[in-house]
Amino acid sequence: MKKNLFGLLATGLVFAALTGIAQELAKGKVYEDLNKNGKWDKGEQGVAQVAVSNGVQVVLTDAKGQYELPVGEDNIVFVIKPSGYTVPLNEYYLHKSYYIHKPKGSPKELTYAGVDPTGPLPKSIDFALQKNTEKEEFRMLLFGDPQAYTAQEMTFFNRAIVDEVVGIQNVAFGLSLGDLVGDDLSLHPSYRASMARIGLPWYNLKGNHDMNYDVTADSLSDETFERNFGPANYSFNYGHVHFIVLDNVRYPNPRTGKGYLGGFRKDQLDFVENDLKHVDHSKLIVLAFHIPLEHRNGDTFRAEDRQRLFDLLKDYPHTLSLSAHMHTQTQHFYGKADGWKQEKPHHEYNAGTTSGDWYSGELDERGVPAATMRDGTPNGYAFIDFNKHDYRISYKPSGKDSTYQINLYHPKVVGQGKRTRAAIFANFFMGHHGNKVEFAIDGGKWEKMIPARTIDPAYSAILYPWDNLETLLPGRRPTDGMTSTHLWRVGLPIDLAVGEHKIKVRATDDYGRVHEATSTYRIEPTKDYPDLK
Template identity: 65%
Template sequence: MNKLGLTCCFLALALGAAAQGQVTGYVFQDANQNGQRDRGEKGVANVSVSNGIQVVQTDGDGQYILPVGNDNVIFVIKPAGYQAPLDAFNLPKTYYIHKPGGSPASLEYPGVAPTGALPASVDFALEPADESGEFKALVFGDPQAYTKEEMEFFAKGIVSEVAGIRNVAFGISLGDLVGDVLSLHPDYKQAVAKIGIPWYNLMGNHDMNYDVTADSLADETYEANFGPANYAFDYGNAHFIVLDDILYPDPRDGNGYWGGFRKDQLDFVENDLRFVDKNKLVVLAFHIPLDHRNGDTFRPEDRQRLFDLLRDFPHTLSLSAHMHTQTQHFYTREDGWQQDKPHHEYNVGTTSGDWYSGQLNKQGVPDATMRDGTPNGYAFLHIADNQYRLEYKVAGEPADYQINVFNPKVVAQGQRTRAGIFANFFMGHHGNTVEYRVDDGEWRRMTPVQSADPAYLALVHPWDNSDELIPGRRPTDAVASTHVWRAAIPTNLAIGTHTVEVRATDDYGNTFTQTSTYRIEQAK
């Protein structure tokens, strides 16, 4: 499309937006990597650029034109085959904040300083990159440090384990980067910068400005530190859409927050998807899970509109965090999903685990096992073309540690017992097959149960039964886990030690095993 056609195409938008102007600029190949568009540097055509609502594509010269008001973040949607320059913290430089008057001065945590008038041209640099269609990304749930000490726990227990990691395209944190103390955002950025790969972020409910009266202002400090709270980018054959899904103040009563989206956010999704090939894998990332089965935690009409917008995209995945548990959600037509194949949402276990609670582990950080028995850790998203698989890595443990087995240490020979063998398959759901055997015997299926993990209860009980204070913070009360299985423990075997082996197969055909032992003694 030539410049005249591009201008005519968006003239109605510009004229129809009262008290609005327009922003124009170029997306260009930054040949000398100085971040500025110099003479002779070519524009990049057909690249999407957005003001947070409208999305347009650059013309043959790499130019775009967008409506702009007095509170916009203009950003380029990084196309596949290109990389954006990174700042000192390895955060992509893909946006320009336009707030002539700045953020409200009354905020407890500062927002954006006044930006003044728009430059004549707001340009975005890109560099060609050899992006494979097969890659993996690193995924963090809720670092959520409330203090500098907890930020050190995050750096020591998580970041140090992946610092310098190779063959990972980028990382993303799924919100709650800090715990309400927004002055810790720079400390968080310094921590993740040590990983050494491009890093994306999204806003959680503990990253917000709570001293505002409109949801559109709740991200002022986040924007100052990280840029837009809603944006998108491509890598390989995958299209990532990152969204703020916290409505604050809660539109129902003005108290607290509610999961959901504003209309302008879903308008952005709709406008963005118009330029996305339906053969791509669409990965959505947000903080609060979409699930409605755990109570009224997400505005249903927003979830439905999102599902409607994705109805023609057969390859999709959602990533969320927030819950400090780990769950696989599958949405069907009964949930409003518009396709026969269910939509998968992976609610990722958190890096902070159970809010840095529990006794110090061998890494010198709190054990922080989550309420459903999942140890704290992080995830890998593996993508090949438009297909994906997911992997969870327990912090401080080998990669194949995927199951925790809990059983009594000793039972009486020949006596009935209500004790059992419990297996917590961290990445599992009750559609998976989990089996056990004793002493290399016959494999038998375990029974899925909706119950607290007794191994987690064993971590909590010392805090309530100790005669002396235990250093640290008591873990949170247990919740019913969605990935626990049970089997009766055999007592009709010979006196002595016996080995329990559990195996579980995930949704991607991977089989994992874990063992435990127990003793049989003569009844007393």
């Protein structure tokens, strides 16, 4: 341990000499807080072999629970929660597991307040742990992009999402995948208060709409986020899972100096490398960030950053990435052609969002916009069930029963035997075109549906009244549709008897679960065109 600390100190001194930035040595203790008062008392023992980080380097506590780390003038020192322990929570159910060291505070000219000056480095930065029974089988709750731009939209978020999960049981904790608000960072406290209503320990990460835009360096774009939520890059353990949470929005765009780009700074990937040195290869590594890794030839995500991340994960056979940002729902699988180093592809779940299509559409019975996303996925949230290094993801549409996993779209009535291009479309929200989707008519033989790469016609129908009525609808017109990655079609059978017929569709997901949807349509005698005179 001492050799490790001396090496880190030497590294910090060399860094200081090269950059001219003053370095200090942060010291402290990680201890078991027996009386849960949040401070170290006589008789409370240190906890050994717990990881602590300054955002780049990661060290383990010694036999007495002590650690040392170099810090500059803009560091957050945090404990990496070990399995079997919890850390104290504040009134918003956010973890009190870090210390911000900014002696001079954030830049004063920011539109939204950053961190106040923290003053001299404390003599000891101690972290409390409390023993906690953590099963290897547990459930977490996942939110994509709450992204309220106004107080009214925050009300929509509360009614459509938060009200559904207040007091939920048998969930270990929750995580929001960025864009906690929509550019107005003064709404961060309102978001925190909304999340506290749920009553779960909650983790957050930074999205492109949570940034300080009035800065010239990416390292300063998270000043208000740090004030309200703590570090933008951190990790923690629960059960047999190691979670790594990262800010992958680079601002300003390092290529153009304008806008943002998906990617990582070197110090962030150095943190991942140093963090993983202390993580057993048998664990499931779950990475969470805002912008998906799918880089589209590098124009939305820096390919070299993704490649280094993949290289760091090459010896971990159990991995999962979580992202949001797109306001659609997609399953990405990265193979060797994408730079992934293992035979088993790397799965990234690009989650549907709680705000859906940015709170657009007609109002429902709850007084909130329908907010169906551009690929036909309803707005909602997800659950992930873990069992050691295995996981299963489930999607819960807002305001719907949990069994609602497939939306069917087709004509309600057709002429018997009349030539038509009418089709049955099935949108399987959690699916991808590697899944099996089948249909049957009137309880007959199951037949395969065909993957369709097109806009969901059910979504196009949502746009119809906005574009064709001559009266103004309340709310906001939804965004134009986009190609869905989880849509199937088949021609509608018309050579059947006159009368009503039942459609049944079933889809098998990646975890072996079978989901079903039913609908009906009617066949009527064919009507010919009237004779032309």
